[in-house]
Amino acid sequence: MKNFLKATALLAAGLIALSGCSDPGSAPANTAPAAWPDAGTKLDGVNLTIWAAQNSNSVPKSVVTAFEAKTGAKVNVVTIPDPYEQGVQTKIATGDKPDLAFWQPTASMLTAINATTNLQSLDGAPWVEKLKPAVKDITGILDNTRYAALITSPAVEGVYYNKDVFTKAGITETPKNWDDFLAAARTIKKAGTVPFFEMGGDKWATQWWVQVQLADAAKNGLWDKVNQNQEKFTDSTILTAVQNYKGLIDEGLFNPNIKTATFADQADALLSGKAGMAVQVNSFFGQLQAKADTAELNKKIGFFPISPAGNVATVIPDQSNALIAFKTGDSAREAAARQLLSYWMGEGYQDFVSAQKTVSLETDAKDSADVPQALLDAAASLSDSVGSMQSLAVANPDLYLNLADMIQGTKTPQQVTQETQTQFAQLAKAQGAAGF
Known part of the structure; x- marks a missing residue:
């Protein structure tokens, strides 16, 4: 990835x-x-x-x-x-x-x-x-x-979570929509644990936070409109997702070292229970498998897909x-x-x-007997999934780099979406896409 x-x-x-x-x-x-x-x-x-x-x-x-x-x-x-x-x-x-x-x-x-x-x-x-x-x-x-x-x-974009953190916070079931997701995060914070962990230092996973918020819109044709230049990254759908992401960071729902944290740090934090949740893809679970056996992972780590209105997974x-x-x-x-x-x-x-x-x-x-349940759940979520930007857009701009700059404080959400749109249009034009 x-x-x-x-x-x-x-x-x-x-x-x-x-x-x-x-x-x-x-x-x-x-x-x-x-x-x-x-x-x-x-x-x-x-x-x-x-x-x-x-x-x-x-x-x-x-x-x-x-x-x-x-x-x-x-x-x-x-x-x-x-x-x-x-x-x-x-x-x-x-x-x-x-x-x-x-x-x-x-x-x-x-x-x-x-x-x-x-x-x-x-x-x-x-x-x-x-x-x-x-x-x-x-x-x-x-x-x-x-x-x-x-x-x-x-690979599926979704939420990996620490079961012990959920139990400590009194959360008995996984979130059923975005509002539930945020409510769980705030409950975890009140219980004294970092709700979300982001790897801002390694940058590349930052865009998952935006893309899972776009899952319902993607099912309704968002990327078709973007591909035809009928909707832009600067328009309200994508811009609002970026603004929401920044708002959650500003609220203090992420790890304090978000600007420098790495992929390895993220895995360590979730497995140890120092953080409650991480929005990630399957390769993240590979990091966890390198640190714990299947029995431990089944005991500690779960997975659920998330989208604004429900549990639609984003496949990439x-x-x-x-x-x-x-x-x-x-x-x-x-x-x-x-x-x-x-x-x-x-x-x-x-x-x-x-x-x-x-x-x-x-x-x-048959599935391997050694597959942890979280990966089985990720695979099961494919039946109601929707494609990511990488899957459905005609070109793939550096959204993640612009979001990483936002985390560092050098770009606003408006600048993130404007620079992403400019690059997308250039790439789409180079490919001969109609409307650019």
Whole structure:
């Protein structure tokens, strides 16, 4: 997640480079692969390359080992240094392509990599019909063509909370809407604990506070209006969310060290009970899992989605959630890449889920027994979720940087939204979006 956010300011330049200075949406529609090879087809002498980020390079290990043994293929996982997305785009612009790569499967990031020209269509993939309804078509699709294979449950913006802090404050059930959420925070503060913990020093998660407030509006078409330049970040919907965020900070509901606190600090504070809640995504729970086992996490940490009127989750798939397959010009390798995906999401999927201690996306594969309940609850919230800015907007401006500046006291909410809107319009225009 962090890697993607650092790279957003470079998307416009990447789009132009990847599309040969043409409209990235102007390429002819992709056609489905001619065939999906049987997962056990022998591939002696075939070498495949998978590009991965530093936080996803170990994900393929169990699958690659089993696939190599089964087929005779050789699969090399290459780590692209952070910022990952920027590095991938730069390599592809020079003609360097892998066979497969981890990639954020949102429409904006598929556009950024010029999917119609660079990627194989995954339409007709044999595993698609086995995906649970909540995730089958949630992401990975651009202009009605499937380009990404979702392998793990997409990240969700929501609230992780410390159960002991809630009990100490006399809170017996999780909040059912934004007003309940704030009432719980004020109750926790009265009980002597910091209600909310924010990582203003590391910056990248600041925008979750704004985006969860926009969940109901997103369900009603907010980002469609923003994409068509019919609504702006400076208009009341988004501006009010930013103002609300600042108001809660000014009220003293956050950690006193909000300006310097880090991602690691946030995990420590929630796990220890020094703070009651954190608005975060799935990668945050990875920090908690590194510090405590499943039994302790089940005892201490819970999750609930939040939106103004209820409990609508905001989904934001990241690059560790999905794989894309490239058009390399080598038909044998392209077929082998599809075969690896077919194996991964077919007979190899249950072992993958178990090895990753993760949630299954398929109806005939079981969740790992080692998945903490909070992550199961996050996955369950996908059934009533809505896409994030990254998922639904045509471009992704540096909202988080502007919000971090607001936390530091160098920007007002009005300046945050104005600078975000200016950058959004520039990016949208560079992509050829209508109305900009």
